[in-house]
Amino acid sequence: xxxxxxxxxxxxxxxxxxxxxxxxxxxxxxxxxxxxxxxxxxxxxxxxxxxxxxxxxxxxxxxxxxxxxxxxxxxxxxxxxxxxxxxxxxxxxxxxxxxxxxxxxxxxxxxxxxxxxxxxxxxxxxxxxxxxxxxxxxxxxxxxxxxxxxxxxxxxxxxxxxxxxxxxxxxxxxxxxxxxxxxxxxxxxxxxxxxxxxxxxxxxxxxxxxxxxxxxxxxxxxxxxxxxxxxxxxxxxxxxxxxxxxxxxxxxxx
Numbered sequence: 001x002x003x004x005x006x007x008x009x010x011x012x013x014x015x016x017x018x019x020x021x022x023x024x025x026x027x028x029x030x031x032x033x034x035x036x037x038x039x040x041x042x043x044x045x046x047x048x049x050x051x052x053x054x055x056x057x058x059x060x061x062x063x064x065x066x067x068x069x070x071x072x073x074x075x076x077x078x079x080x081x082x083x084x085x086x087x088x089x090x091x092x093x094x095x096x097x098x099x100x101x102x103x104x105x106x107x108x109x110x111x112x113x114x115x116x117x118x119x120x121x122x123x124x125x126x127x128x129x130x131x132x133x134x135x136x137x138x139x140x141x142x143x144x145x146x147x148x149x150x151x152x153x154x155x156x157x158x159x160x161x162x163x164x165x166x167x168x169x170x171x172x173x174x175x176x177x178x179x180x181x182x183x184x185x186x187x188x189x190x191x192x193x194x195x196x197x198x199x200x201x202x203x204x205x206x207x208x209x210x211x212x213x214x215x216x217x218x219x220x221x222x223x224x225x226x227x228x229x230x231x232x233x234x235x236x237x238x239x240x241x242x243x244x245x246x247x248x249x250x251x252x253x254x
Contacts, residue, residue, distance in 0.1 A: 164197035
């Protein structure tokens with residue numbers, strides 16, 4: 001019985017010491033407002049140690065000449081921990097509260113990266129993809145010669161391809177459901193806004209099929225000829241030739 005009582009008292013004492021909720025690291029202390037210590041921990045890769053100290057420094061010294069550095073490094077800590085929402089908050093605050101900071105460009109790029117890293121594949125919702133694309137484009141407009149501009153351009157191309165793939169998948173679903181008006185509208189949007197995407201050629205081929213099924217064979221043939229003129233790869237060229245022969249023989253894709 002005494003052992004049970006002793007165990008219960010120890011459990012109660014532990015609960016009183018630690019409180020409810022939060023991680024063990026959070027319970028160990030709120031951090032010290034020491035930028036140098038936080039920076040040293042960050043440079044060592046001890047991000048969990050750096051986070052509370054950066055937070056304490058920002059809270060205690062919200063307007064010093066090192067606060068923007070603290071915000072940026074805190075954002076990087078969260079980024080390393082894959083806590084993209086919290087990372088975004090730090091970069092966004094830096095951009096908003098320190099408009100003359102030399103870290104403006106880097107913060108904008110990292111803010112775009114946070115959205116990019118949260119974005120999902122083409123079958124899923126593309127809200128983060130669009131937001132990342134907008135921010136990368138803003139970064140390129142404002143800082144075209146920045147050291148990371150090539151990285152931004154690479155990500156813009158990849159994200160545009162993903163949006164084009166999303167549109168193509170939606171159009172193909174409409175096609176299978178015989179909702180040809182919706183399919184044509186979606187494909188025209190793809191060809192208008194993502195004409196440089198690798199999905200544009202497949203989009204033109206599917207648009208020709210949609211037009212043919214709608215009875216608009218003249219425009220379908222024109223679309224296929226335009227696709228041929230763009231120099232498609234051999235497999236796609238073969239499919240285009242098949243469609244043209246079918247249309248010229250009064251066949252209609254089903």
